[in-house]
Amino acid sequence: MSKHLNHIEPYSPQFGTMMPMGFQKFMRTCVLWQIVRFVAINFRMTMLILKSHH
Amino acid sequence: MARLIIMGGGVSGHTAASFARKWLGNEHEVVVVTPNALWNWIPSNIWVGVGEMSKEEVTFPLAPVYEKAGIDYRQAKAVSIHPEGNAEGDNAYITMEYTGQGKEGQTEELTYDYLINATGPKLNFGATPGLSDGKGGLGEHTVSVCTADHAIHAALELDACVEKMRKGERQAFLIGTGHGMCTCQGAAFEYIFNIEHTLKEKGVRDMADITFITNESFLGDFGMGGIHFSMGGYATSSKVFAESLYAERGMDWILGAHVNNVEAGKVTYESLDGEMDEQEFDFAMLIPPFGGVGLKAFAKDGADITDTVFAPNGFMKVDAKYDAGAYENWKASDWPSTLQNPTYKNMFAVGIAFAPPHTISKPMSSPNGTPINPTPPRTGMPSAMMGKAVAQSVVDMMANGATEPTHTANMSEMGAACVASAGKGLFTGTAAAMTVYPIVPDFEKYPGVGRDMNGTTGELGLAAHWVKHILHHVFIWKAQLKPGWTLIPE
Numbered sequence: 001m002s003k004h005l006n007h008i009e010p011y012s013p014q015f016g017t018m019m020p021m022g023f024q025k026f027m028r029t030c031v032l033w034q035i036v037r038f039v040a041i042n043f044r045m046t047m048l049i050l051k052s053h054h
Numbered sequence: 055m056a057r058l059i060i061m062g063g064g065v066s067g068h069t070a071a072s073f074a075r076k077w078l079g080n081e082h083e084v085v086v087v088t089p090n091a092l093w094n095w096i097p098s099n100i101w102v103g104v105g106e107m108s109k110e111e112v113t114f115p116l117a118p119v120y121e122k123a124g125i126d127y128r129q130a131k132a133v134s135i136h137p138e139g140n141a142e143g144d145n146a147y148i149t150m151e152y153t154g155q156g157k158e159g160q161t162e163e164l165t166y167d168y169l170i171n172a173t174g175p176k177l178n179f180g181a182t183p184g185l186s187d188g189k190g191g192l193g194e195h196t197v198s199v200c201t202a203d204h205a206i207h208a209a210l211e212l213d214a215c216v217e218k219m220r221k222g223e224r225q226a227f228l229i230g231t232g233h234g235m236c237t238c239q240g241a242a243f244e245y246i247f248n249i250e251h252t253l254k255e256k257g258v259r260d261m262a263d264i265t266f267i268t269n270e271s272f273l274g275d276f277g278m279g280g281i282h283f284s285m286g287g288y289a290t291s292s293k294v295f296a297e298s299l300y301a302e303r304g305m306d307w308i309l310g311a312h313v314n315n316v317e318a319g320k321v322t323y324e325s326l327d328g329e330m331d332e333q334e335f336d337f338a339m340l341i342p343p344f345g346g347v348g349l350k351a352f353a354k355d356g357a358d359i360t361d362t363v364f365a366p367n368g369f370m371k372v373d374a375k376y377d378a379g380a381y382e383n384w385k386a387s388d389w390p391s392t393l394q395n396p397t398y399k400n401m402f403a404v405g406i407a408f409a410p411p412h413t414i415s416k417p418m419s420s421p422n423g424t425p426i427n428p429t430p431p432r433t434g435m436p437s438a439m440m441g442k443a444v445a446q447s448v449v450d451m452m453a454n455g456a457t458e459p460t461h462t463a464n465m466s467e468m469g470a471a472c473v474a475s476a477g478k479g480l481f482t483g484t485a486a487a488m489t490v491y492p493i494v495p496d497f498e499k500y501p502g503v504g505r506d507m508n509g510t511t512g513e514l515g516l517a518a519h520w521v522k523h524i525l526h527h528v529f530i531w532k533a534q535l536k537p538g539w540t541l542i543p544e
Contacts, residue, residue: 006304014301017294020514028484028515037517041487045471045521048489048509049543052439052468 055081056167056452059148061132061349063088063116065096065434066405067172069441069544070448072535075125077449084124085164089131089153091115093533094202097434098526100244102205103339104212104252106478109202114534123535129154130162132173132347135363137398138354146400168448171370171403172441175344177201178233184316185232185342195316196232196338199245208339212252215337219253219261225336228321230267232340234312234426237277238433239268242341243296244474249339250303251476251484266300267308267333267340269426271326271418273297277428279415281490282503283512289503292488295512299486308333310418312426313340328421344406344429346370362397370403371395374411381416386466386496388412392459393444400451402444404463405437414494435470436493438544439463466494469509475522487511487518 008015020028027033058078060071063086075084092113101107120127130150137146145165152160177200179186179193187193197208215225229246231239246266253259266273274280274292281292300307310326321340322332346368353359364370372395375388388411395401403409410430419425432440440463447459469491477483489511495504532542 008301013297013307014304017297017301019298019302029481031481031516034516034520037513037515038520041513041517041521044489044509044511046543048469048471048491051491051509053443 055083057083057085057165058168058170058448058452059085059087059164059166060170060172061087061148062172062174062405062407063090063093064172064174064405064437066407066437066441067170067174068093068533069438070170070172070404070445071120071125072123072539073442073445074449075123076540077445078453080124082452083126085126085128085166086116086120087128087130087132087148087150087164088116089129091117091129091154092202093119095526095530095533096200099199099202099205100241100248101478102202103197103199103208103245104248105209106248106252109206112530113202114530119534128152128164130157132349133161134350134352135169135401136352136354137169137363137401140354140356144354146398167400168452169401170441170444170448171349171401171407172405173347173349173407175406176347176368177342178345179342181235181343181345182233182313182316182340185313185340193316195318196340198341199241199339200341211337212249216253216256216258218336219258222261224261224263226334227262227264228267228333228335228338228340229264230308230340231269231311231428232313232316233343234269234324234424235429236269236341236343237429237431238341238344239270239276239428240431240472240474242266242268242339243276244476245339246305247299247303247474247476247484250305255477255482264303264305265308265333266305267311267313267321267323269311270415270428271310271426273300273307273309275415275428277413277415277431278490278493279495279504281488281510281512282505282507283488283510284507285512289507292512299514310426312420312424316340324420324422324424324426326418326420326426346407363395363401365409367409369409370401370407371397372403372408374409376409376411378411384412386492386494386498389464389466389494391462391464391467392447393440393463394447394459402448402459404440404444406432408432408440430465431493432465434472435544436463436465436468439468442544466492466496468492473518473522473525475519477519478523480520480523481516483516483519484514485516485518485522486514487521
C-alpha cells in the first residue's frame with residue numbers, strides 16, 4: 001500500500017495529517033461505488049433540505 | 055394593492071422575488087431593484103477562473119426572465135431607505151440610481167409597503183492596500199473569482215503562468231484570503247484545488263509551488279468554527295479532512311494570516327502570533343473582505359438613522375441578539391429567525407445583507423490587536439432558504455392578514471451543503487462533498503461537537519463531482535424560472 005504514498009517531509013505540517021492509500025483512492029474513482037455514493041449524497045442533501053425548512 | 059420591493063437580485067433576492075411573485079395575486083406589485091443586468095451562478099465562477107467555463111455559461115440576462123414572470127425590474131442601485139416617509143407624506147420609500155435601461159445616472163424614489171434587503175456584499179478590495187485599484191475595484195497585482203468578469207481575468211492570468219511553466223519557468227501560486235476579516239474561505243478552498251487540478255491536466259504541476267493563505271486559525275474552520283464529520287467511527291475534525299486534502303496534493307498552507315499589503319509579486323501579512331512576514335507569488339487569487347453596500351437610512355424629518363437600521367459593518371439589523379457579549383456567552387439562539395428589522399417591521403434582510411449577531415468562529419487577534427478570524431458564511435443554500443422563508447412571511451403579511459412573520463430561516467436550525475469540485479470531465483474530475491447541520495453549532499441541542507452527526511458529513515470522489523455538475527445546471531434552470539422551477543429545492 002505504501003507505494004501509493006509520495007514522500008512527506010517528516011515534521012512538516014503535512015506529516016501530521018491522514019493520507020489516503022491505495023484502496024481509498026481506488027474507491028474514489030470506482031464508477032460502480034461512486035454511483036452508490038451519488039445516490040447516498042443526494043439522499044443526504046434532500047434530508048438536509050427537508051430538515052432546514054421551517 | 056401593495057408593493058414589495060426587493061433590493062438585490064442575487065441568490066437570496068432572486069429567490070425571494072420569484073416566490074413572492076408566484077404567491078402574490080396580480081393586484082400586488084413585486085419590484086426588484088438591482089444594479090446588475092445579469093444573474094450569475096457564483097459557485098461556477100470557480101470553473102470560469104480556470105478556463106473551463108465561459109461567462110455565458112454562468113450568467114443570463116435578468117430582464118426577460120422578470121418580464122415573463124411579471125416582476126417589475128429596475129436596473130438600479132438602491133441608495134437610501136426612508137422607512138417613515140418624508141415631510142410630504144408617510145409613505146415609506148427608497149431612492150435609487152439607475153445603472154442601465156437607458157436611464158444611467160438618473161435617480162428615482164419608489165414607495166413600498168414591504169422591503170426586503172438582499173443587496174449582498176460590497177467586495178471591499180480597498181481594505182487591503184494593493185489588493186484594490188484605489189477606486190474600490192480589483193487591483194492589478196492579484197486576481198479574483200468573485201464575479202464572472204473577475205474570473206475571466208483570473209483564467210487569462212493562469213494561462214500566462216502555464217505558458218511560462220512550459221518554457222521552464224517555475225511559478226508560485228498563492229490562493230486564499232486577502233484580509234484578516236474575510237469570509238468565503240470555501241471559494242478559495244475550491245479554487246486552489248481547481249488550480250492544482252488544471253496544472254496537473256496541463257502537465258506543468260511539477261513546475262508550480264502552491265500555497266494557501268488564510269485568516270482561519272486552522273484549516274477547515276470555514277468560518278463555522280470547524281466541522282466534525284462522521285468518518286470510520288470517529289467524529290473527525292474538518293482540520294484533519296482539509297489538511298489531508300492539501301497534503302495529498304503537495305500544497306503548503308499559511309494560517310492565521312492578515313494580509314496587510316499587496317504589491318507586485320509579494321504580499322506582507324501579520325500572523326496571529328504577531329509576526330510580520332512576506333510571501334512571494336507569480337499568481338495570487340485573494341478574496342477581499344465583505345462589507346455592507348453602504349445604504350443610508352433617514353427618518354421622516356431627514357435625520358440620519360443609518361446607525362439604527364444598520365450595524366457598523368453596513369449590514370441590516372434583524373431579530374438577532376446583538377448584545378451576546380463574549381465568545382463564552384454565545385448561543386445558537388443569538389441567531390435571527392424571522393430576519394425582520396426590529397425597528398421597522400415591514401423591512402427584512404436576507405443572505406449576506408443581514409447583520410449576524412457575531413462570528414461563528416472564535417474571535418482572535420494578534421498581540422498587536424489586529425483581529426484575525428473568519429466572518430460567518432451566509433451565501434448559497436442558506437441565502438436561498440432565507441429568501442424563500444422571508445418571501446413566505448411577507449406574502450402572508452401582505453395578502454393573508456398575518457401581523458407577524460410566519461416563517462423562519464435560522465442558521466442555527468438549517469443545514470448547508472458545499473461541493474468543492476475540481477475539473478469538468480465526468481470521469482477525470484474530483485470533488486469533496488460536505489454537508490453540515492446546523493450551520494451555527496448548537497452545543498445545547500447537540501452536546502459534544504455542536505452538530506448532528508447524521509447530517510454532518512464529508513467525502514471525496516467522483517459522485518460529489520457529478521453532484522456539482524447537476525447543481526450547476528439545475529440551479530441555473532431554476533433561476534431562469536423554467537418549467538418545474540418550484541420543484542427544485544433551494
